């Protein structure tokens with residue numbers, strides 16, 4: 001992407017600062033004008049007071065110089081402060097918008113990306129883009145104005161001498177251009193390495209127990225070292241380039257000033273210029289080079305920021321997988337029916353469908369358990385119900401309303417999800433329970449915890465509900481974390497409850513402690529339970545078997561064959577049979593309830 005294209009992409013985050021930008025630019029221009037005028041006063045002082053030794057000629061130009069310097073100082077301070085405010089507000093806006101956007105992206109986006117690299121884009125890359133768009137604009141404007149003013153003043157004093165000293169200006173452009181191309185390459189590498197470092201650290205620390213248990217600390221350190229070394233090399237190359245540029249410019253600048261002084265001696269001897277005039281001229285030429293040098297350096301900063309800008313544009317170009325055009329809302333109520341009507345779905349980028357014409361009805365207030373082999377499409381049902389994705393074909397309704405006609409927010413307010421991973425956030429127990437209902441009172445939080453059978457163990461924690469849990473809830477056992485997530489679901493007061501493997505990884509006793517509150521919850525809500533654990537079947541009104549992306553069998557749990565075609569697992573609970581590739585093909589015993597029967601159901605419930 002060109003700098004112009006990038007600038008246009010990020011301009012919307014700066015647009016509202018137009019007045020401030022103009023004000024800051026005006027103040028910084030005023031500061032440059034003050035500098036130009038101050039040099040002029042220096043010339044007047046030299047020629048009229050210094051050269052003649054007349055003290056009376058000193059006061060007026062000295063007072064003017066002081067006034068001009070004070071004005072310049074105020075303008076520099078106000079302009080700089082205003083510019084910093086603009087830059088920081090731009091950062092706030094861009095980071096906020098980016099985060100808001102990324103939060104709407106579908107699960108597969110996060111599954112395919114390293115978390116650390118995403119985090120790095122929110123820090124270093126956003127700041128680099130600020131230099132490209134906000135500070136860059138002001139710095140360029142003031143540098144250009146500085147060049148025009150000082151060059152103008154030098155031309156005004158002695159146009160022939162000025163042209164002679166400008167002859168070296170193209171050398172600057174050439175040097176800047178050469179440096180820019182190289183800087184761009186190393187900056188892209190530096191940004192990528194920076195993202196990889198964040199990824200390596202985040203990954204290693206998130207899985208630190210596994211790393212320690214497998215004695216893989218050295219390998220993890222090595223991984224980090226490789227990325228750090230890559231970053232180190234890119235940084236050194238960057239430093240080499242940026243450190244080389246100013247001395248090169250200084251050499252060119254010194255040649256110019258010496259040239260002016262050399263020619264000046266001759267001009268003074270011929271009385272074509274005064275000493276003050278020559279000194280002022282040399283000062284203008286000297287002042288001319290820093291903004292020229294700045295322009296070159298801005299080009300380099302901008303080039304470096306392009307790599308960061310492209311990484312942000314890549315994120316901003318990712319589209320959410322559902323369009324939230326629906327405005328529909330549902331009338332308040334506790335029991336709602338769900339229907340999947342011939343639902344087909346293929347994940348973006350996948351070559352096989354996850355659901356193939358799935359029909360399923362969960363009646364209002366019913367407790368349906370969905371089971372089936374791994375990869376059958378069970379969790380996909382939950383993702384479609386919460387509209388992380390829209391079906392590729394068919395439709396899903398809640399209380400008769402097509403999900404795509406409802407606003408996503410209204411829909412998600414209706415559904416409480418207890419996901420497979422019992423997520424715990426950095427914060428207190430109370431914060432964690434109230435995560436989905438932040439305005440809940442302490443009494444409501446405690447009531448939800450009681451209902452989820454969590455109140456007792458929370459009280460035993462060092463600070464009760466105010467105990468800080470830490471990012472991954474290390475203080476809690478798996479079952480306790482699960483009960484916190486149940487309390488969270490209870491507090492949301494949603495009409496539909498979706499539970500994805502609520503007893504996964506728990507021993508028999510912990511699973512029982514999760515079951516009791518789950519039963520209470522399901523009594524007042526339409527419940528969709530996704531699980532391999534056939535022990536849970538007894539809780540449900542109906543068990544639905546999904547395989548190959550569609551419903552292949554269903555019926556009441558009472559009609560499950562003894563043991564549900566299951567063996568006892570080492571923890572004493574029954575689980576579905578280990579890979580029974582040619583299962584009877586029929587999970588339910590025949591009776592007068594019509595059930596779907598298939599020739600052969602390759603169930604392999606155990607994961």
Ligand SMILES: Nc1ncnc2c1ncn2[C@@H]1O[C@H](COP(=O)(O)OP(=O)(O)OP(=O)(O)O)[C@@H](O)[C@H]1O
Nearest residue numbers: 108111347350354373374375376377378379380381
């Ligand atoms: N983000 C994704 N991108 C592509 N394919 C996916 C994605 N998530 C799931 N799938 C595929 O969709 C199919 C159904 O997956 P799903 O997670 O719904 O199965 P499941 O029945 O819940 O399995 P499990 O019991 O192991 O959790 C699988 O073939 C899976 O590989």
